Amino acid sequence: MRHVAVVGGGILGLAVARELTARGSRVTVLEKEDRWAAHQTGHNSNVVHAGLYYQPGSFKARMSVAGNRSIVDYARSHDVPVEVCGKLVVATSEAEVPGLHALAQRAEANGVPAKLVQPAEAHSYEPEVACVAALRVESTAIIDFAAICRAMARELESSSATLRLGTPALAIRRGGAGGVEIATGTDVVRADALVNCAGLHSDRVARLAGVVPRARIVPFRGEYFTLRPEAAHLVRGLIYPVPDPTLPFLGVHLTRMLDGSVHAGPNAVLALRREGYRWRDVSWRDLAESARFPGLWRLARRYPRTAVEEVVRSLSRRRFAASLARLVPAVGSEDLVRSDAGVRAQALLPDGTLVHDFLIETAPNQVHVLNAPSPAATCALEIAKHVADQVG
Incomplete structure (x- = not known):
């Protein structure tokens, strides 16, 4: 054997x-x-993804649709909590509508069950959401990984x-x-x-x-907030923005968890340690290794404004809340309670290209x-x- x-x-x-x-x-x-x-x-985030965002033919696209089914089936057969709740991807302005339509086309190419909906139907799923159009994705789920x-x-x-x-x-x-x-x-x-x-x-x-x-693995910390219990009613399921195709990450979103709490985030900032869940988690070895890697500097030069905005949002509850208010205007900074962060192991090539x-x-x-x-x-x-x- x-x-x-x-x-x-x-x-x-x-x-x-x-x-x-x-x-x-x-x-x-x-x-x-x-x-x-x-x-x-x-x-x-404990989200079971549908396979919506990924380049057709990629590993992610091919495996997500099958993986969505297999992990949900596994959870149900082993008494692990799971809820297939679906999600909304919302265009908050007319400028985002072409991106939403492109996302709908990618969903079709990847075999993801999704449909474009008008604001009235979007509000039947999420009464507090702000949108001019939305994409409803039925197979997205919440699970306990x-x-x-x-x-x-x-x-x-x-x-x-x-x-x-x-x-x-x-x-x-x-x-x-x-x-x-x-x-x-x-x-x-x-x-x-x-x-x-x-x-x-x-x-x-x-x-x-x-x-x-x-x-090379470069660690990015994703920071989350939780909506205070009095504000949790503002979100029924999952609400995501239309991703900006020029940026490497999806942007902050709102997710109702299995226990009824609502998580908000994540942003994306460089972690100062491979397991750096807080700003004070620092490893000089990890920092020196990252600093010597030319790919990180090339990535920073490619997205300088985004890098600054993510750090500012990390340090400012008001700026974080403003990003969420684009999706749900009733969310304010007073509704946010800081929650646990995660660290994403992101592979980066020497030329500064993120491995997607x-x-x-x-x-x-x-x-x-x-x-x-x-x-x-x-x-x-x-x-x-x-x-x-x-x-x-």
Whole structure:
């Protein structure tokens, strides 16, 4: 029986381990933290995406529609909370209507169930929304991704898999017969193959294994607010802006969670540490590594105004609220309570280009998942199949 070591205990690492186990491999999962889903998976918006935004034919486009169905089915079969609530993407001015129509065309190309609606119908879904037109996307859902991970861990525990929390991969070298040896600080794990799902540290794990990745991980913190309970009635479901095609991220939006609370955000600012969830979380090593990377400076030169606006919005509750008020005018700064932030592991090329699609690189007996930001959690079961195919 082939033995595969998976580095990373987020939703991708656990999904890959589950898929490999189902295919007959013996699997060991190494997670440096003391719990599953400690970083990206446990700090995201818990939205199951429909596949609306992605370039037709891309990994994201192909996997999102299938992933939307498979992750919802998995949740329902394992008693994990999930609600298929749909969402509205709203054009707040006539200037945004062409972008909304382009989004509708992309939805059709990707096989996403969506329809253009007029303001009266939009208000039947979201009475407080401001729009001149909207796109209704029915298959978007809200889920508990951390609970999905716990369910996967229980499955793996009942199978032949070995799950090791508090076990970092500190060094990796080729072993006998073409396998790998992973030093953890307490022992050496020997395996026939390695799968790297280390998220924020995926490029570093690749380099430990002797692979020079094409892209570098740059951490972007996404900051959220929660609407105070007295204002939560202003949002019934999910409300998103029309994305600006010239900018790298979607923009702030409003999301009603499974517990009835409403999250607002995220913005996107450079994190000062790979696991930098607050401004005071600083790693001089991480900062120096980012500062030496020419791709970051080229990205900043490409979007200087956006970078400044995101920082200002991070520091100003009033500016954050103003962005939300474009979607729901009744939201004011007094309605916002700061919530937990997340950090996105964004792959960046040396020329300053953001890697928009999933990026997976291989070496003999190694598979490295080097870019898997949103909607990777939605697509986790589909990405796992692809990775398992690469492992062979």
